Amino acid sequence: MIEMQDVWKAYPNGTQALRGISVHIQKGDFVYVVGPSGAGKSTFIKLMYREVRPTSGHIFVNGFNIERLKDRKIPLLRRSIGVIFQDFKLLPKMTAAENVAFALEVLGLSHRQIRRRVEDVLEQVGLGDKANMLPTQLSGGEQQRVAIARSLANNPSVIIADEPTGNLDPDTSWGIVRLFQRINDLGTTIVMATHNRDIVNSMRRRVIAVENGTIVRDEQRGLYGYDE
Numbered sequence: 001m002i003e004m005q006d007v008w009k010a011y012p013n014g015t016q017a018l019r020g021i022s023v024h025i026q027k028g029d030f031v032y033v034v035g036p037s038g039a040g041k042s043t044f045i046k047l048m049y050r051e052v053r054p055t056s057g058h059i060f061v062n063g064f065n066i067e068r069l070k071d072r073k074i075p076l077l078r079r080s081i082g083v084i085f086q087d088f089k090l091l092p093k094m095t096a097a098e099n100v101a102f103a104l105e106v107l108g109l110s111h112r113q114i115r116r117r118v119e120d121v122l123e124q125v126g127l128g129d130k131a132n133m134l135p136t137q138l139s140g141g142e143q144q145r146v147a148i149a150r151s152l153a154n155n156p157s158v159i160i161a162d163e164p165t166g167n168l169d170p171d172t173s174w175g176i177v178r179l180f181q182r183i184n185d186l187g188t189t190i191v192m193a194t195h196n197r198d199i200v201n202s203m204r205r206r207v208i209a210v211e212n213g214t215i216v217r218d219e220q221r222g223l224y225g226y227d228e
């Protein structure tokens with residue numbers, strides 16, 4: 001599903017962000033990526049959806065060979081992945097339903113099919129009654145749920161989330177994590193970079209710890225493991 005073999009990444013300014021990452025993430029895994037600020041977590045995650053390209057090494061995601069992938073094939077890769085950000089990245093002038101529908105419009109579905117899919121995924125994230133709200137009319141947690149609904153719309157096999165609870169209070173963060181857990185229970189792989197110690201320590205899922213551009217720990221029922 002996600003395979004990295006000896007992946008290195010140096011940014012153009014010379015910063016060596018990753019130094020020899022090898023990892024295998026299977027279908028249905030739930031993985032927390034932890035580590036100090038600047039360790040390379042975001043870079044690790046961005047490689048998976050070809051937001052950044054590796055300097056060397058091999059990466060395979062959902063059957064796509066990331067180094068060889070032609071630019072025109074990137075949308076195909078990204079349709080098989082849902083990506084969630086700390087700042088939600090919703091389109092501000094569109095309602096919740098329109099934000100979700102927008103992700104589906106490139107697929108050539110009928111209006112009716114789009115409407116049904118939008119209703120389904122908004123229902124799935126508990127926002128069936130807020131479909132016509134603009135992002136500014138929603139709480140942070142609700143906005144993140146819209147982003148998750150949008151990511152679910154294409155029925156991705158993996159959801160990659162970079163610090164998805166970073167802007168949310170603890171209770172709301174737990175709501176988002178429980179939602180990820182339900183999505184994972186249905187078979188979708190989840191990869192989530194986080195600084196949230198309580199969540200990682202309570203959930204006891206796979207933990208990949210990154211420090212100074214390398215994986216220093218990879219445990220099936222791991223703990224957060226840092227004092228900050």
Ligand SMILES: Nc1ncnc2c1ncn2[C@@H]1O[C@H](COP(=O)(O)OP(=O)(O)OP(=O)(O)O)[C@@H](O)[C@H]1O
Nearest residue numbers: 011012013015017036037038039040041042043044
């Ligand atoms: N576009 C870029 N150009 C140059 N250096 C970068 C770029 N993006 C990240 N870096 C550097 O690469 C290293 C790893 O950054 P990265 O964002 O992957 O870390 P992180 O573990 O996600 O950190 P945080 O927890 O603070 O988000 C850092 O030294 C950072 O300054």
